[in-house]
Amino acid sequence: MSRRPDPQFVTFDMYGTLTDFPVGAAAEKTIEAISSPGQRDVFRRRFAAYQLDESMGDWRPYDELIARAFERACRSAGIPFRPTDPAAVFDQIPTWGPHPDVPEPLARLAARHPLVILSNASDQHASRNAALLGAPLHAVYTAEQARAYKPRLGAFEYLYAQLGCRPEDTLHVSASPRYDLQSATDLGVRETVYLNRGYEPSAPHCHAYEVTTLAGVAELLGV
Numbered sequence: 449m450s451r452r453p454d455p456q457f458v459t460f461d462m463y464g465t466l467t468d469f470p471v472g473a474a475a476e477k478t479i480e481a482i483s484s485p486g487q488r489d490v491f492r493r494r495f496a497a498y499q500l501d502e503s504m505g506d507w508r509p510y511d512e513l514i515a516r517a518f519e520r521a522c523r524s525a526g527i528p529f530r531p532t533d534p535a536a537v538f539d540q541i542p543t544w545g546p547h548p549d550v551p552e553p554l555a556r557l558a559a560r561h562p563l564v565i566l567s568n569a570s571d572q573h574a575s576r577n578a579a580l581l582g583a584p585l586h587a588v589y590t591a592e593q594a595r596a597y598k599p600r601l602g603a604f605e606y607l608y609a610q611l612g613c614r615p616e617d618t619l620h621v622s623a624s625p626r627y628d629l630q631s632a633t634d635l636g637v638r639e640t641v642y643l644n645r646g647y648e649p650s651a652p653h654c655h656a657y658e659v660t661t662l663a664g665v666a667e668l669l670g671v
Contacts, residue, residue: 452670453639455619457586457611458557461598462567465623465643466554466662467577468547472496474540475518478533487525495521500626503568503597510570510592511538541569542576547645551582553666560671562586564618566607568597568627587611599631608635621665625651641665 463469475495476488483491498517502508508516511534518534521527546554557563565588567574574590587610591597594606608615615632619639622628625648629640633654642655643662650658657668 453619453668455561455639455669456613456617457564457619458561458665458669459564459566459607459618459620461620461622461624461628462565462569462574462577462581462588464645464647465621465628466546466550466565466581467544469541469544471499471514471537471541474537475521475534478530478536479522479527482530483525483527487527490525491521491527494524498524500599503627504600507591507595507597510568510573511535513597514538542573544577545580546582547662549661549663553662553671554581554583556666556671557669558583558585561669564607564611565589566594566598566603567591568603598627601631601635604631604635619669621662623647625649625654629654641668 460466472492472495476492495517498520502513502517514537515534519529522529563585565578565585568591571590571592574588578585578588589607589610591603594603596602615636616638618637620632620637621641621643623643623645629642632640638656640655642650642658644650644658644660659665
């Protein structure tokens with residue numbers, strides 16, 4: 449490594465990157481009794497796609513975003529839509545804790561760097577999920593506060609305005625090129641880290657580093 453990153457802030461996506469976020473599996477479970485395996489396969493793929501699509505519009509509460517994506521996925525797969533199903537999924541979110549590889553290296557990172565979360569979470573859930581990570585955080589910012597969901601640039605602009613820094617002063621870590629790393633790169637973050645958890649294909653054009661566990665981020669920063 450020719451140069452070790454030395455960011456003013458280390459910023460993270462939370463859901464999927466730090467927090468184990470089985471939203472697709474939870475959603476699929478609610479429709480198991482009213483769908484065929486083929487329908488569930490379509491639902492699984494479309495639910496993920498519609499969540500991203502809903503994130504691209506004007507901000508709306510996260511429970512509404514989940515419900516709209518859920519309804520569109522049901523319609524696409526030919527499954528009856530029941531409003532209580534997405535509500536049940538939304539209510540599970542604050543109980544989801546970190547990936548097993550997260551707490552120990554996150555605590556080491558927190559001892560050396562101010563750690564900041566930018567999440568597509570609701571305010572009512574964000575602090576509860578963040579508390580389960582087991583490390584002190586400098587700040588937790590949400591789409592609800594920014595009034596914009598990632599990957600919209602306004603979410604990241606809110607982050608940098610709150611921190612009083614430039615994008616170039618941060619190192620951003622995410623398991624999602626689509627939601628995070630492309631936008632961070634577009635805004636000028638040079639130190640982008642793809643934490644490859646197998647959710648999305650690697651996109652080398654929008655990350656500077658790739659690791660497979662959070663310990664890799666700690667190693668990258670010499671912690």
